[in-house]
Amino acid sequence: MKLPEDDRTLSPHTGFTRDHWVATADGLLDAAWRYASPDQAFLDLPGRPSRSGVRSDGLEGYARTFLAAAFRTAHGDDPHNWLERYAAGLVAGTAGEWPAITDVGQPMVESASVALGLRLTKPWLWDKLSTSQQDRAEAWLREALRHVPAANNWYFFPYTVAAFLESAGRGDDETRQAKRRAMDLLEGWYRGDGWYSDGDGRAFDHYNGWALHLYPALDAFLDGNPITTHLKEHLESFHLLFGADGAPIYFGRSLTYRFAAASAIALGAVTGDTPLSPGHSRHLISNCLKYFLDRGSLTGGLLNLGWHGPHEATLQPYSGPASPYWASKAFVCLLADADHPLWTAAEERSDENQTLALPGPGLLIQKHDGVTRLHNHGSDHVRPFEGEYATEDDPLYSRFAYSTVTGPTSAKNPSDNHVSLVIRGDRSVRRRIHPLGARDNWAASWHRPVFDAHQPMVPGLRIESVTAVWDDQELRIHRVIGAPPGTRVELTGWATDLPSPLVNVRGWTGVGWLTAPQGTAFNPQVKVPTLTAEVEGTVTLAAVAVLGGTVQEADWEARVEEILRLTLDAPTS
Structure with missing residues (x-):
């Protein structure tokens, strides 16, 4: 992966700027697209298959990398024509190639990334599709609203599908109910100090930042509404859970998503719902990204299944070759354009015990x-x-x-x-x-x-x-x-x-x-x-x-x- 020269004036600690994040997104996408199917509906990355099967894994490769591409191109800057490829894959996938969305099935998870990607790139992808192509895509996505999620953060997958459909002028009672249901559950999962349990019980982990806060807070931000998920309070403690070297706390499941752990920090900076200064936020997210890029997380340009490098014990049974690409959520930082304080403020490091x-x-x-x-x-x-x-x-x-x-x-x-x-x-x-x-x-x-x-x-x-x-x-x-x-x-x-x-x-x-x-x-x-x-x-x-x-x-x-x-x-x- 080729990155720009470090900027030690603007970013004296990491050297990373917005250009480094853009280059990282482009590098990850370029490597992943080498494994695209001929119709571009699947990215069949190498590695052990998940328990959901290879077609689901290929959809996962498409959907999770699409999320990175969407954040990368959300301001209309698409010099590598990523969106043209994802548009072709969407048309083929929703014409019958993609596996159907079912109760507690992996395609429901991926429907959220597809929907969020479409929402972020609507003027350049969705709006250029024919009505029949849009109808077929809606028909596939809408099944997420009609099937049962797992009893945890999964309820925000149909929520995110519903939010996209509403943004595209296709909302109705079904979409409103999907969103209302998820937010009612979220309120019941709140345990205080900005932390939600991932479902009933007491499961606290990184899903707070990369799911339970991210989906509803980002939806509110894109709609111009106040954020109601205690994001700012969450970040008051969560920002401490990174080491000076950039490592997130190794705690909870799905840790192969790696620098997705920084997505809540980035989201707070983008939305302004954060206790952290822009320079401090940038140091945390860039230091986290750099931590993994420097420690063997890439094999042949692809995110491998593990932590530093491949590591079987880090994985869960649902982990497949494309699972690490939920790391794409960290690229939410690119919703802040080049003139945003997140990128223009001098990088700040906090070493306070x-x-x-x-x-x-x-x-x-x-x-x-x-x-x-x-x-x-x-x-x-x-x-x-x-x-x-x-x-x-x-x-x-x-x-x-x-x-x-x-x-x-x-x-x-x-x-x-x-x-x-x-x-x-x-x-x-x-x-x-x-x-x-x-x-x-x-x-x-x-x-x-x-x-x-x-x-x-x-x-x-x-x-x-x-x-x-x-x-x-x-x-x-x-x-x-x-x-x-x-x-x-x-x-x-x-x-x-x-x-x-x-x-x-x-x-x-x-x-x-x-x-x-x-x-x-x-x-x-x-x-x-x-x-x-x-x-x-x-x-x-x-x-x-x-x-x-x-x-x-x-x-x-x-x-x-x-x-x-x-x-x-x-x-x-």
């Missing part, structure tokens, strides 16, 4: 020396129908901590940043998380240890947990309640090759290391520091963890007592 508690989602952000850690006492991704005792470990949601320089170990390896009980040889996992509060420098929660089918549940067994932080130090307190005789407790720390000790403060009697041979998205193989203890009944244990540093000398026992008074031992009303 900060700790921020978010009681709504039950998260604690710890930013120190360019690394951000996210302490998780509220996000579990357990669907309501799964109940309290879902037994499958989910490394992307169940761990106590995540960061911008580490990834969790895989489900088949020892768990990092975890507390587990071992009873008769069975090791517990953490699934449904019950927040107990977050304030100042701490967050707390409790959970029932869940074992596999061979180990019956122990009545009354639970673990109460608190994380409290000072600078780069993490005090981790765990109270085991109702442990039967012969119970072993295991606490693990950070999975990384950085010096990251885990040191006993109270109750731990064993010290060791566990090996994770499958490694993480950051390291091919890692060792995980571990503390152990034999417990019975109710026992409180505490340890100090550090990521990439050393444990400071302090009266940690006194700090344990202080935090317990504020949290687990605090009087309840």
Whole structure:
């Protein structure tokens, strides 16, 4: 990919300008179009197929790259004639080539990118189609309004289709109902501090920025209406979840979308609904883009399936060859033209250390020396129908901590940043998380240890947990309640090759290391520091963890007592 020369005057930290974003979009599109079908309805990119099949994967290649092309050409600048190709593909695809939109099917996901692309490029693509071609495209898109989405952010796919149809003068009661339904659900998913759960329950992840805020906020902006999705409040915390090197927090599913994580920052800058200055916003989005371009995310000009480079454990069963192109959402920044302050203001970098508690989602952000850690006492991704005792470990949601320089170990390896009980040889996992509060420098929660089918549940067994932080130090307190005789407790720390000790403060009697041979998205193989203890009944244990540093000398026992008074031992009303 050929990029312009860096501009270290306007952008002293990244060197990136709007021209770099345009060139990146063009480079990604040029590489992807080498794999277009003869009728241009599919982009059949190389790689492992998704569970939806190759025709759906080809549609995904068309739709997600179309989104990048649409943001790239939204001001009418199309020197490479991208829109001519997408118009031809649309005509062929909606004439019967594309798979039909069905209940909870991948084509429904892709219909939103097609619809948003058409809305952004309406004068140069849609308006040049014949009436019959428009009718066929509408007929295919409208099926998104008539089929059942997955019970989460998917409701904004028919929402986005409906918004396009209304912008094209084809709105009706069906489109109005699709939009109203999604916004009613979104209101019910709001948990505070600018964060939505991705559906019922408590699933907090990057879908907040690249779906739940993006689709309705962008629709409002394009219509000239006020934004009502708490975007500005969300960005007050979300902007901290990037490292000094540009890495987003490695947390939640679909991380192969990579720099799509920057889309909410870009959207805030474009719409003005942001607490960040234009120069700060540009640094965050450009630093994130540069992070991935510099770390092997491209193979032959194509976004590969992984994080830095290919990485199987980063993927989900629905990930296919074109899945990474949801990264196209970051190009929403190009809706700001060359004269917009996002591109004309001098780039600003913020290196301020900060700790921020978010009681709504039950998260604690710890930013120190360019690394951000996210302490998780509220996000579990357990669907309501799964109940309290879902037994499958989910490394992307169940761990106590995540960061911008580490990834969790895989489900088949020892768990990092975890507390587990071992009873008769069975090791517990953490699934449904019950927040107990977050304030100042701490967050707390409790959970029932869940074992596999061979180990019956122990009545009354639970673990109460608190994380409290000072600078780069993490005090981790765990109270085991109702442990039967012969119970072993295991606490693990950070999975990384950085010096990251885990040191006993109270109750731990064993010290060791566990090996994770499958490694993480950051390291091919890692060792995980571990503390152990034999417990019975109710026992409180505490340890100090550090990521990439050393444990400071302090009266940690006194700090344990202080935090317990504020949290687990605090009087309840």
